[in-house]
Amino acid sequence: METTKGGGAAKSDMKKVSQHEFGGEDAPLSISIIENMKEEYGLFVWPCSVILAEYVWQQRRRFSGARVVELGAGTSLPGLVAAKLGSHVTLTDDANRPEVLDNMGRVCELNGVDCKVVGLTWGVWDSSVFDLEPKFILGADVLYETTAFNDLFATVAYLLQNSPGSVFITTYHNRSGHHLIELLMAKWRLKCSKLLDGFSFMPPHKASALSGNIQLAEIVALD
Numbered sequence: 001m002e003t004t005k006g007g008g009a010a011k012s013d014m015k016k017v018s019q020h021e022f023g024g025e026d027a028p029l030s031i032s033i034i035e036n037m038k039e040e041y042g043l044f045v046w047p048c049s050v051i052l053a054e055y056v057w058q059q060r061r062r063f064s065g066a067r068v069v070e071l072g073a074g075t076s077l078p079g080l081v082a083a084k085l086g087s088h089v090t091l092t093d094d095a096n097r098p099e100v101l102d103n104m105g106r107v108c109e110l111n112g113v114d115c116k117v118v119g120l121t122w123g124v125w126d127s128s129v130f131d132l133e134p135k136f137i138l139g140a141d142v143l144y145e146t147t148a149f150n151d152l153f154a155t156v157a158y159l160l161q162n163s164p165g166s167v168f169i170t171t172y173h174n175r176s177g178h179h180l181i182e183l184l185m186a187k188w189r190l191k192c193s194k195l196l197d198g199f200s201f202m203p204p205h206k207a208s209a210l211s212g213n214i215q216l217a218e219i220v221a222l223d
């Protein structure tokens with residue numbers, strides 16, 4: 001289904017509702033996402049989000065009843081899957097992007113889930129950060145702009161250290177920033193506890209629609 005905001009809208013204003021299915025042929029879980037036709041940060045379902053959402057689905061036993069925070073959630077597919085699995089989910093994105101936060105509220109309504117939607121800018125310390133004590137922190141395609149890596153890791157490190165036993169699960173394009181990621185993990189006293197090729201667990205029909213060299217990492221605080 002495709003809709004436009006007003007007649008004769010430019011492509012950048014056009015929205016569609018995309019369907020995302022989990023669980024094979026029975027497809028016991030289906031999520032609807034409102035996204036822009038234009039590939040715009042925060043208003044488009046990026047491949048990293050499809051891969052992280054599939055991982056959450058496949059790891060669903062871990063998520064039932066857990067507190068989950070999604071950072072840079074944008075269209076929020078992984079967080080919505082977690083919410084459908086019974087997690088208590090807070091979806092967050094840049095506090096300066098009301099259009100993204102508004103869309104997050106709309107997708108929650110569309111899917112009948114009761115997530116909190118909170119403006120959380122990486123590296124900014126306001127009350128919204130201190131109240132979160134997640135077991136899982138999710139982040140799909142949040143490691144794309146190297147100038148933001150330090151702020152992102154500052155927020156992740158705070159959340160991990162403030163919530164013992166928690167884990168940051170992130171999917172990212174394996175680009176040249178990998179060395180910086182390793183440096184910043186050491187700086188913020190974090191370690192990688194699991195590293196997977198993002199395509200290694202994807203059902204073939206989903207993998208064939210995606211491209212890129214995407215990795216999934218589970219990151220925890222050093223003891």
Ligand SMILES: C[S@@+](CC[C@H](N)C(=O)[O-])C[C@H]1O[C@@H](n2cnc3c(N)ncnc32)[C@H](O)[C@@H]1O
Pocket residue numbers: 041042043044045046047048049050071072073074075076093094095097100120121122139140141142144148151
């Ligand atoms: C590439 S998009 C990924 C969106 C979504 N996770 C996905 O994979 O489809 C990056 C997201 O990070 C958010 N973001 C960028 N800089 C941010 C910051 N400094 N603080 C919080 N969110 C930020 C953007 O608004 C956007 O939603």
